[in-house]
Amino acid sequence: MSTRRNTGESKSTKVTVNLAGATPEKPQESEAKMDKLEQMLCSVLQLQTETKEQLARFQKETKEQCVKIELEIMNITKEVKENSSHCKKIDETLSQIRSALNEHAEHIEEIEDKMDVYKEQQGKQAEYIAMLELKQKETYLRIRGLPEMNNENLLKRILPLLQEVWSLEEDDAVKEIDRLYRVNSKIAPDRKLPRDIIINCVRKSLRDEILRYHASSRIQLEGTNLIILKEIxxxxxxxxxxxxxxxxxxxxxxxxxxxxxxxxxxxxxxxxxxxxxxxxxxxxxxxxxxxxxxxxxxxxxxxxxx
The missing domain is CATH 3.30.250.20 (L1 transposable element, C-terminal domain)
Known part of the structure; x- marks a missing residue:
């Protein structure tokens, strides 16, 4: 019996000890916690205030930027409109220039056609004049290669050759010669060659006779080979x-x-x-x-x- 009583007492004693084992809070620690909570609340409020101010500044800056953007958009729109009208003017001017150039090109083409006709006519006239000149000079011969002499007498030098070719006496041969002279030339002196001699025969048949003689054999005079050409x-x-x-x-x-x-x-x-x-x-x-x-x-x- 004594044993059970002791056991019951011990159990109740343990419970009492467990309940009495929790240490009660001190007043100072409670106040410190309250101060921390108040500081945290102040910090939160201050952070909210700063956040509101930042949001307000951001909204203000955003509005200002939006206003600037709108102004820029308006300016760009205005410039685009002005440029559009300016471009239209440029297009109109370019169209006028193209039209003028086309007219100018057509005018040039007409002038070129007229020039072609004119050149063709001029060429035909030049050929006609050349044929007339050729007809007028059909009694002329050009003698090339005879060395020049100071105070030369061409007739006296060439007359023996003409007598031989024409089989004529001296007086008769002289009568068949209309003109006899050396031509002015810049090419011959530059090449150190004698100037050509022009002989104008009275009759074309005598000129042709000299040409035939020259074609069949070389003509020499004073030891020099001569070249006989038609006057062209x-x-x-x-x-x-x-x-x-x-x-x-x-x-x-x-x-x-x-x-x-x-x-x-x-x-x-x-x-x-x-x-x-x-x-x-x-x-x-x-x-x-x-x-x-x-x-x-x-x-x-x-x-x-x-």
């Missing part, structure tokens, strides 16, 4: 320069040819007749027959300047 108008000579390569090639290959008037030349080769009356045809002939023809003999060409 300048316009025709210029046109013949365009056929120089072909003419020199034919000479080198001993192919006789005849100059056409006002331009071109004709000849026979390999039993074929060729009439070359344009520069294009001359170039085509040389290209096609380059393998069958010898190259130009430049030494033989040097003596045929004009």
């Amino acid at each position: 108008p300048t316009i025709i000579r210029k046109k013949r320069k365009d056929y120089k390569d072909l003419a020199d090639t034919l000479r080198t290959n001993n192919i006789r040819f005849r100059w056409n008037t006002p331009e071109g030349l004709s000849f026979q080769m390999d039993s074929k007749y060729f009439n070359i009356n344009s520069v294009a045809k001359a170039q085509d002939f040389l290209a096609r027959n380059s393998k069958n023809l010898r190259p130009i003999d430049t030494q033989g060409f040097l003596i045929t300047y004009q």
Whole structure:
């Protein structure tokens, strides 16, 4: 019995101890906690206040930026409108310029057409004048290669040759000569060559007789080989320069040819007749027959300047 009583007492004693074991809070600690809570509340309130001020500033700045953006948009819109009207004016001006240029181009085309017609007419007139001049000079001959002498008497020097070719007495030969003179030339002195001699025969048949004699044999005078040429108008000579390569090639290959008037030349080769009356045809002939023809003999060409 005593044992159970003791056990009950011990149990009640433990409970009493457990309940009395919680230490009561001191007044100072409670106040410190309250102060911390108040500080935290103050901090929160201050943070809220600062946040509101920041939000207010941000809203103000945002409004100001929006106002600036709106102003810029308005200015840009205004500029776009002004530029649009300006662009329209530029487009109108460009259209006027294009129209003027088109009219100008048409006018130029008309002028070019007229110039082409004028050049064609001028070319025909030049050819006509050249043919007249050629007709007038059909009794003229050009003698090349006779050295010049001081105070020379051309008639006395050339007359024996003419007598031989024409088979005429001295007096009769003199009567067949209308004019005899050396031509003025800048090319001959530069090349240290004697100036050409022009002889105007009274009759065309006598001129042709000299040409035939020259074609069959070389004409010499005072130990010098002479070159006898027809007197050709300048316009025709210029046109013949365009056929120089072909003419020199034919000479080198001993192919006789005849100059056409006002331009071109004709000849026979390999039993074929060729009439070359344009520069294009001359170039085509040389290209096609380059393998069958010898190259130009430049030494033989040097003596045929004009």
